[in-house]
Structures are given as C-alpha cells and as structure tokens.
Amino acid sequence: MPFVLLCAALAQSGTVENRPYTDLRPFHFGILVGSHLQDLELVNVGPQVLTLPDGTQQTYLVTADQDRWDNGFNVGVLGELRLSDYFQFRFAPTLYFGTRHISFHNMDEHAPDSLLSRSQNLKTVYIGASLDLIYASKRNGNHRPYVMAGLSPVINLTGRENDYLKLKRYDVFLEAGIGCDFYLPFFKLRPELKFMYSLTNSLDTDHASRLRDVSMKPYAMSVNKAKSKMNISPNHSSRWRQCLTCAGMACLLVLSSCHSTYHLTNVSRSRILIDSRYDAQPDAQAAAFVKPYAHKVDSIMEPVVGRSAHEMVAKKPESDLSNLLSDILLWSGASFKENPDFAVYNMGGIRASLPVGDVTYGDVLNVAPFENHICFLTLTGDKVLQLFREMAVRHGEGVSKGVRLVITKDGQLQSATIGGQPVDTTRNYRIATLDYLAQGNDGLTAFKAKTNVVSPQEEQYDIRYIIVNYFRQLAQQHKAADAQVEGRITIK
Numbered sequence: 001m002p003f004v005l006l007c008a009a010l011a012q013s014g015t016v017e018n019r020p021y022t023d024l025r026p027f028h029f030g031i032l033v034g035s036h037l038q039d040l041e042l043v044n045v046g047p048q049v050l051t052l053p054d055g056t057q058q059t060y061l062v063t064a065d066q067d068r069w070d071n072g073f074n075v076g077v078l079g080e081l082r083l084s085d086y087f088q089f090r091f092a093p094t095l096y097f098g099t100r101h102i103s104f105h106n107m108d109e110h111a112p113d114s115l116l117s118r119s120q121n122l123k124t125v126y127i128g129a130s131l132d133l134i135y136a137s138k139r140n141g142n143h144r145p146y147v148m149a150g151l152s153p154v155i156n157l158t159g160r161e162n163d164y165l166k167l168k169r170y171d172v173f174l175e176a177g178i179g180c181d182f183y184l185p186f187f188k189l190r191p192e193l194k195f196m197y198s199l200t201n202s203l204d205t206d207h208a209s210r211l212r213d214v215s216m217k218p219y220a221m222s223v224n225k226a227k228s229k230m231n232i233s234p235n236h237s238s239r240w241r242q243c244l245t246c247a248g249m250a251c252l253l254v255l256s257s258c259h260s261t262y263h264l265t266n267v268s269r270s271r272i273l274i275d276s277r278y279d280a281q282p283d284a285q286a287a288a289f290v291k292p293y294a295h296k297v298d299s300i301m302e303p304v305v306g307r308s309a310h311e312m313v314a315k316k317p318e319s320d321l322s323n324l325l326s327d328i329l330l331w332s333g334a335s336f337k338e339n340p341d342f343a344v345y346n347m348g349g350i351r352a353s354l355p356v357g358d359v360t361y362g363d364v365l366n367v368a369p370f371e372n373h374i375c376f377l378t379l380t381g382d383k384v385l386q387l388f389r390e391m392a393v394r395h396g397e398g399v400s401k402g403v404r405l406v407i408t409k410d411g412q413l414q415s416a417t418i419g420g421q422p423v424d425t426t427r428n429y430r431i432a433t434l435d436y437l438a439q440g441n442d443g444l445t446a447f448k449a450k451t452n453v454v455s456p457q458e459e460q461y462d463i464r465y466i467i468v469n470y471f472r473q474l475a476q477q478h479k480a481a482d483a484q485v486e487g488r489i490t491i492k
Helices: 002-013 214-220 240-257 284-301 320-336 361-367 381-393 445-449 463-476
Strands: 027-044 048-051 057-060 062-069 071-082 087-106 117-136 143-156 170-183 188-198 223-237 304-308 342-345 357-360 374-380 403-407 413-418 428-434 451-454 489-491
Touching (some): 027 062, 027 087, 048 214, 170 223, 284 361, 320 374, 320 428, 320 463, 381 403, 381 445
Parallel strands (some): 403 489
Antiparallel strands (some): 027 223, 071 087, 117 143, 143 170, 374 428
16 A cells, blocks of 8 residues: 555656667767758968969959858767766767858959859768767656756868868867757657867868969958868757658758858948048047047057168068078077078068067068967978978969079069078978968978977967067167078079
8 A cells, every 4th residue: 555655646747758778878879960050260371472383463452251151961860878876988980071152252342243253062971970978867757958068079081172171071060059859659759969070170271272273262262261060959869760750850940040140141341541631620429439449459559669770661572671581590590409401481471561669569570460379390401492492383482591593584483592502302301481481371381391390379379479588688789689581492
C-alpha cells in the first residue's frame, strides 16, 4: 500500500521520463542536420597603387563587402563520450554547404560604368571535425539544457582561380553555443544554436598575384584579411531511423528564424568638395559633437616622438623616406639579436610624407598606417637575385644601405651588389622586412621561399612602434632623423 501511494504521488507531481537511461551510456552516436548562415568579415586595404602592364601606375579605391546572408545546409555524424554526470566530449565530422555574396564598388570617379560595381558568389564546401566540450545541467523531466565550446579544423573543398576572392584551403574555427536535449519516446532531439568564428586569416592572399586578367586585380587586392563566421542551428538525433523526421524539423525551425531583414537596395555616390568654406562657416552642432572625440584623438596623435632634419617623401626608384624606413628595419635587428644583411620596405606601404621638424605619433601613423609587423627571414642567394629582379619589374622598392641595384628602363635587373659584393648564390642571406611582404605580396614572390622566420605578432612589434622607438632613441641623443638619396637603386 505505501509503495502504490508513492507511485501515484510521483505520477501526479511530475511527468513520465522518456528514455531514462540514455545519458548513462558511456558512448553513443547520432546524426546532425541543419541550416546555417555564412558571414565573411572583410578588411579593405583602402587606396592602392597598381602597376599596369605598360609600366604606368594607377590608383584604385575599391571596397568589398558581403551584402547579404544566404542560407546554407550542413549534415554530419557525431559521437559523444560521457565524461561525468555533467560533462560530455563530442566529435562531429560535418559537411557545410554555403554561399557568400560579395559586392565590390570602385570609388574612382573616372572609372567607366562597367567597372563601378562587380559581384561574386563565393561558394564554399567545408568538411570539418568539431571537437567540443559540453556542460549540461541536471535533467529536468524530458529537458536538459547545455552549453558547449570547442574547436573545428576545416578543409575548404572549393575555390576557383578566376574568382576575385579565394579562401584558404585550411582553416580553424572557434565554436560556442547553447542547446537543449528533448527526450522523446523513441529518440533524443537536440536543437542547438552554435556560433563559429575563424581563428586565422581565411583569405588566400596569394590569389591576386595568380590572376591573369589585369582588370580583376584591383578588386582581388582590395581585401587583405578576412574572418569566416557561421551561425548554425542543427538538430541531432540519436537514432538513424529518425533521420528524415529530424531533417524536416530542423529545416522548418531554422528557415523560420534565420532571415535577415536588411537588404542592399541601392548604391549611390557623389563628390563633396571640402575646402575653406567650411572654416568660414563652421557647423556649431557638428563641432560640439566632434569635440570630445577630437580631444581623445589629439591626446594620442599629438605627442612628439622625435625630429626630422628635412621633409622626406617616398617615390620610385629610390627616395629619402624609403631609405630611412628600410634602415630602421635594419636598425631594429639588434633588439631581436638579429644581424640582417639588408632590409626591404615596400613603397606601397608608405602612405604619407614625413614633415620637417617635430615628428608626432600621428605623423608616424600617417606614414605607416597598416598593422604590419617586423619579420626576419632567410633566403638563398638565387632567391635574393629573384627578389631583386622582381623589384626591377616594379621599378624599385625600399632597400637598406649597402644594397646597390642597377635596373633598365624596361624593368630588367642589370646588376646587384650587397655590401659592395655581388650576390653569392651559394650562401644564405638574412633579411629584415614586413610580415606582409614575407607572405609574397606586392609581387615579391621570392619571399615565399623563406626559411628560419622570426616574426613576433605582439602589438609592440608593429612597424609603427619600431619607427617611434627609432625616433625616440635619436631624440635622447639630441639628433634628428636624416636620410638622403644615395644611388641605392638607379635606372639606366
């Protein structure tokens, strides 16, 4: 009688638990299906100077953006290992099918209408292997919420050589999400919302150099960094025979919720002349709005870091500013216990002139606005000659003292010496440069053969901070930075 009464009380106070022993299994497997949205966080390079096949240079300003989200589809299998009452480890090989729509806009006022806007459907098929740690709460009736986090190495199975942008073949995603187990009479259903964020630069930065169509390069080179992201809502089933049922439920759930209400409907452009009229009649409201921000910016940009003996500018084949910056890279080697034979600084990375007199942090930032880091590497002698030949094609780049290059008007390397000696093809050379160039960018593909790379990625090793440290050291010695055109690169 007491036993019967107890059972009746439990039946009245709680629900009957479906599949009560499912979570006690040491291991179980299932399937997963769902939908996802793929996003691509693009970093535009801004104005870029490209050398045309005829040797002339053209400045382009192209912006790129993913202007919409398209639904993708993912399927996979999973295996789950019970670690404790609350923790599980999950391994889930998964296929992700998706598309990203990329829009390019040429901001050049004089560009023909056919070049103003272009687009690309960037199709991707990822095969990933999620490695996730799950923390689940105590089961409450037929529900059990949880949180998860993990990593997912992926392989990109797609990518065409004639696309504007191309993603790398390999990537690694950080995963985080929430979900809830629903214990049904015949299987366990697991709706889950998961976010995946790439830990690397997903963009194939070498792709632009392989394009044969010159008209595509301003668009392909408009982006130097991309971060892949995915928002995923899969359903998991612990029984194979319920695959079709779960797939239908997952699609209905996801497609009803994953819809973007924002769509690009129009793009317009115009030229606004900014001249002295705005100084004569300032907008008081705008000035009041900007004032607190301007104060913050000025406090960062206006501190003086050193002095310059004269105004310095960057131009090919050689200039005082490119010589100075290359020599600074060479100078920085002592801080890293490096003794480079020479240094290389690309002209395209120098975005402003250096004023005479006081040099502020803002002046340095204008000269070197990109977040490039110092890089030390080794090239064989034959690769050094290849590097100099590639510089000759570009009619010069910044090189440090001791380097002498003679190139012809048609971009051929006539002679090359380092420290007064011809390049020795039997020895190795230690080089200081930017990590951007070390990847083989700006047409300097010889750097791809690099070995013994030292390139710290902490913020203090950003090139702009190395330049600032150089000026501060000179200031302590009561000296001004000075550089001259010395004939490091000559054209005959």
